[in-house]
Amino acid sequence: xxxxxxxxxxxxxxxxxxxxxxxxxxxxxxxxxxxxxxxxxxxxxxxxxxxxxxxxxxxxxxxxxxxxxxxxxxxxxxxxxxxxxxxxxxxxxx
Amino acid sequence: xxxxxxxxxxxxxxxxxxxxxxxxxxxxxxxxxxxxxxxxxxxxxxxxxxxxxxxxxxxxxxxxxxxxxxxxxxxxxxxxxxxxxxxxxxxxxxxxxxxxxxxxxxxxxxxxxxxxxxxxxxxxxxxxxxxxxx
Numbered sequence: 001x002x003x004x005x006x007x008x009x010x011x012x013x014x015x016x017x018x019x020x021x022x023x024x025x026x027x028x029x030x031x032x033x034x035x036x037x038x039x040x041x042x043x044x045x046x047x048x049x050x051x052x053x054x055x056x057x058x059x060x061x062x063x064x065x066x067x068x069x070x071x072x073x074x075x076x077x078x079x080x081x082x083x084x085x086x087x088x089x090x091x092x093x094x
Numbered sequence: 095x096x097x098x099x100x101x102x103x104x105x106x107x108x109x110x111x112x113x114x115x116x117x118x119x120x121x122x123x124x125x126x127x128x129x130x131x132x133x134x135x136x137x138x139x140x141x142x143x144x145x146x147x148x149x150x151x152x153x154x155x156x157x158x159x160x161x162x163x164x165x166x167x168x169x170x171x172x173x174x175x176x177x178x179x180x181x182x183x184x185x186x187x188x189x190x191x192x193x194x195x196x197x198x199x200x201x202x203x204x205x206x207x208x209x210x211x212x213x214x215x216x217x218x219x220x221x222x223x224x225x226x227x228x
Contacts, residue, residue, distance in 0.1 A: 024176075024179050027175055028171070028172040028175040028176055028179075029172065031171045031172070031175050032167075032168035032169065032171040032172040032175075033168060034171075035156060035159045035160070035167045035168060035170075035171045036164040036165070036167050036168040036171075037164075038160060038167075039159070039160055039162065039163065039164050039167045040164060042160055049160065050100075050101050052160070053099065053101045053102075053156060053157070053160060054101050054105060056156055056160075057101070057102070057105050057152070057153055057156055058105070058211050058214065060152055060156060060171075061109075061149060061152065061207055061208065061211050062208065062211055064152070064175065064178075065205065065208040067175070067179055068182065068204060068205065068208075071179065071182055071183055071186065072186070072201050072204070074183075075183065075186050075187060075190055075201075076190075076201075078187075079187065079190045079191060080190065080197065
């Protein structure tokens with residue numbers, strides 16, 4: 001029974017980490033679209049290249065943070081949460 | 095190999111400077127809370143290096159992407175983002191797993207570039223205000 005409970009905890013943590021990483025898809029698509037539009041803008045007004053690059057860099061860094069949140073959640077679920085939850089289970093059982 | 099763009103250099107320096115400032119503040123907070131030890135410092139340094147390197151790599155990718163056509167730029171950016179996510183995952187996993195790094199210090203420091211960007215308008219406002227005064 002205990003093995004089953006630990007197995008469920010580990011399985012759910014892994015599943016949660018996998019689900020959290022779905023959020024990593026968004027920033028890639030968003031950054032790709034942003035850079036594509038920036039290329040278009042630079043093509044129209046080449047003299048604005050510096051300004052466009054600066055704004056785009058900052059925008060990409062902000063977009064990437066959403067992926068980073070997911071990454072941190074996934075890492076915590078994989079490396080930290082199983083140990084904590086198994087400890088709680090052991091204490092509850094006694 | 096192409097030279098690194100001045101804009102990328104400037105922005106990376108800005109991010110690096112603010113990451114260092116925030117790292118010092120984080121160390122001070124750990125010290126005040128009475129939880130400071132060498133693992134906090136090591137975790138902070140490791141994570142700050144990873145965060146700045148990630149931003150720099152993104153800058154290099156953007157520099158290459160703006161010279162391509164729309165489709166090529168989008169696909170290059172998507173590929174770069176995926177690779178950098180894997181790099182960040184590996185680095186954060188190392189930071190969390192190794193006992194010589196403090197987990198909280200490693201994770202919190204990864205978000206410092208975002209905070210630096212958030213306060214960017216304020217910094218710009220102050221620097222422009224200073225120039226106007228001169």
